Amino acid sequence: MDALEVAELSFRYGRREALHRVSFRVQPGEFCALLGPNGAGKSTLFALLTRLFVARQGRIAVMGQDLQAAPRAALARMGVVFQQMTLDLDLSVARNLAYFGALHGLSRREAASRAGEVLERLDMAERAGEKARDLNGGHRRRLEIARALMHRPRLLLLDEPTVGLDARARAAITAHVHALAREDGIAVLWATHLVDEVAPADTVLILHQGRMLQRGRAQDIAPEHGLAAHFMALTEDAAA
Amino acid sequence: MSPYLRAMNAILAREALRFVTQRERFLAALVRPLVWLIVFAAGFRAALGLSIIPPYQTYITYEVYIIPGLVAMIQLFNAMQSALSLVYDREMGSMRLLLTAPLPRWWLLFCKLLAGVLVSILQVYAFLGIAYLYGIRLPPMGYVWVLPALLVSGLMLGAVGLFLASTIRQLENFAGVMNFVIFPVFFLSTALYPLWRMAESSTLLRDICAWNPFSHAVELIRFALYMRLNAEALGWVALTFGVFLALALWGFDPARGMMTRKAR
Numbered sequence: 001m002d003a004l005e006v007a008e009l010s011f012r013y014g015r016r017e018a019l020h021r022v023s024f025r026v027q028p029g030e031f032c033a034l035l036g037p038n039g040a041g042k043s044t045l046f047a048l049l050t051r052l053f054v055a056r057q058g059r060i061a062v063m064g065q066d067l068q069a070a071p072r073a074a075l076a077r078m079g080v081v082f083q084q085m086t087l088d089l090d091l092s093v094a095r096n097l098a099y100f101g102a103l104h105g106l107s108r109r110e111a112a113s114r115a116g117e118v119l120e121r122l123d124m125a126e127r128a129g130e131k132a133r134d135l136n137g138g139h140r141r142r143l144e145i146a147r148a149l150m151h152r153p154r155l156l157l158l159d160e161p162t163v164g165l166d167a168r169a170r171a172a173i174t175a176h177v178h179a180l181a182r183e184d185g186i187a188v189l190w191a192t193h194l195v196d197e198v199a200p201a202d203t204v205l206i207l208h209q210g211r212m213l214q215r216g217r218a219q220d221i222a223p224e225h226g227l228a229a230h231f232m233a234l235t236e237d238a239a240a
Numbered sequence: 241m242s243p244y245l246r247a248m249n250a251i252l253a254r255e256a257l258r259f260v261t262q263r264e265r266f267l268a269a270l271v272r273p274l275v276w277l278i279v280f281a282a283g284f285r286a287a288l289g290l291s292i293i294p295p296y297q298t299y300i301t302y303e304v305y306i307i308p309g310l311v312a313m314i315q316l317f318n319a320m321q322s323a324l325s326l327v328y329d330r331e332m333g334s335m336r337l338l339l340t341a342p343l344p345r346w347w348l349l350f351c352k353l354l355a356g357v358l359v360s361i362l363q364v365y366a367f368l369g370i371a372y373l374y375g376i377r378l379p380p381m382g383y384v385w386v387l388p389a390l391l392v393s394g395l396m397l398g399a400v401g402l403f404l405a406s407t408i409r410q411l412e413n414f415a416g417v418m419n420f421v422i423f424p425v426f427f428l429s430t431a432l433y434p435l436w437r438m439a440e441s442s443t444l445l446r447d448i449c450a451w452n453p454f455s456h457a458v459e460l461i462r463f464a465l466y467m468r469l470n471a472e473a474l475g476w477v478a479l480t481f482g483v484f485l486a487l488a489l490w491g492f493d494p495a496r497g498m499m500t501r502k503a504r
Contacts, residue, residue, distance in 0.1 A: 102246045102247055
């Protein structure tokens with residue numbers, strides 16, 4: 001079963017078409033990088049995938065659950081890390097996780113146990129008592145990823161999660177999420193415009209001006225270290 | 241416990257915790273009505289004579305008259321503050337976290353609304369406690385009777401705030417709307433003067449005050465403080481709550497309303 005299935009998805013803001021018949025699938029354990037320049041439609045796609053907007057054309061299904069027909073079942077199977085930080089800075093790391101766990105129906109005991117697990121998974125176990133405000137940018141992001149794993153989703157959506165981070169923090173977060181896909185079988189959709197975050201074995205989706213230009217393994221669509229040039233050429237050609 | 245109640249508990253506890261930790265917000269909420277009570281009402285005591293009107297059974301001082309209006313004012317400001325924080329949360333992204341929880345959106349928004357009301361009730365009781373120390377003594381059971389009235393009036397004002405939050409795209413626009421909402425709603429009501437006083441200067445103003453749902457919230461609280469139910473006020477407050485909640489839920493509907501407009 002596909003972890004994520006997007007079929008013929010279109011969306012308009014008034015007359016402006018933001019997405020045009022976008023289709024793709026993400027399998028369990030697959031790390032799928034959604035590449036696109038600014039304004040490509042990535043944020044709109046994420047808003048539709050998380051049901052902040054409702055698609056009027058096309059279909060989205062998460063682990064076989066149609067987002068339109070069974071939104072709660074679909075949302076319960078996905079974890080989301082938004083581009084903007086969504087932590088409560090006045091709460092501790094543990095309380096941020098407990099709050100999210102409760103929103104997903106976890107009891108206090110379950111939430112505490114899961115919080116221990118996900119913090120361990122993201123190498124943050126020793127920070128459970130710290131206030132979110134006291135964490136650096138990289139650790140805040142890691143906490144958001146840990147939080148998105150609290151309800152054990154099968155699909156993880158991350159919208160430009162490394163924006164504003166230094167190179168070291170970016171590399172650490174990219175490595176953590178790749179490990180989640182590889183070792184835990186979680187399907188990952190990672191939106192970015194930074195091609196150096198993509199590993200050769202990752203699937204790449206190139207979105208530009210609301211259209212899906214290409215889909216394939218990074219190592220198949222461009223030679224090693226050639227993805228950036230390929231991406232630039234593809235999006236420039238499409239713009240011309 | 242059902243997932244619905246777990247989410248409600250979490251949202252209420254989070255708001256209460258924020259309230260306790262944000263001392264400045266708490267103090268600001270108290271200073272405003274206390275200035276009205278101690279400075280404004282004391283100054284107007286001599287200028288304004290009040291006849292015996294229900295629910296009062298004797299002549300009262302202006303400070304006593306103004307208490308329900310100030311209680312409602314606390315709830316009004318709190319509702320607008322909650323709405324402002326919703327607009328802020330939406331701009332900053334944390335609202336998205338709430339709206340992507342696997343629960344019906346109407347329930348999540350209702351919990352958020354209830355959390356704001358809970359905070360306003362805590363503020364009101366702190367204010368009534370200080371007013372008591374200042375010498376404004378209400379019937380002891382009135383402090384209990386007023387609780388359900390505060391819940392209903394808080395829900396009504398919160399729903400108005402939620403509706404405003406659903407229609408306003410940017411934080412900057414909200415400040416202007418607050419001015420256009422808070423001041424007319426407060427001054428064109430029975431918070432500061434009874435209707436018969438207003439009628440002496442203008443029947444039009446009197447009619448506006450009589451129609452203003454905020455007046456009904458004030459009267460509901462006033463009667464409850466004297467252990468009486470003002471059924472008409474309760475009806476209007478409940479109706480206003482229902483209308484604005486429905487409008488707010490429409491505004492937050494992912495297929496319509498503010499969410500899609502926001503992204504343009």
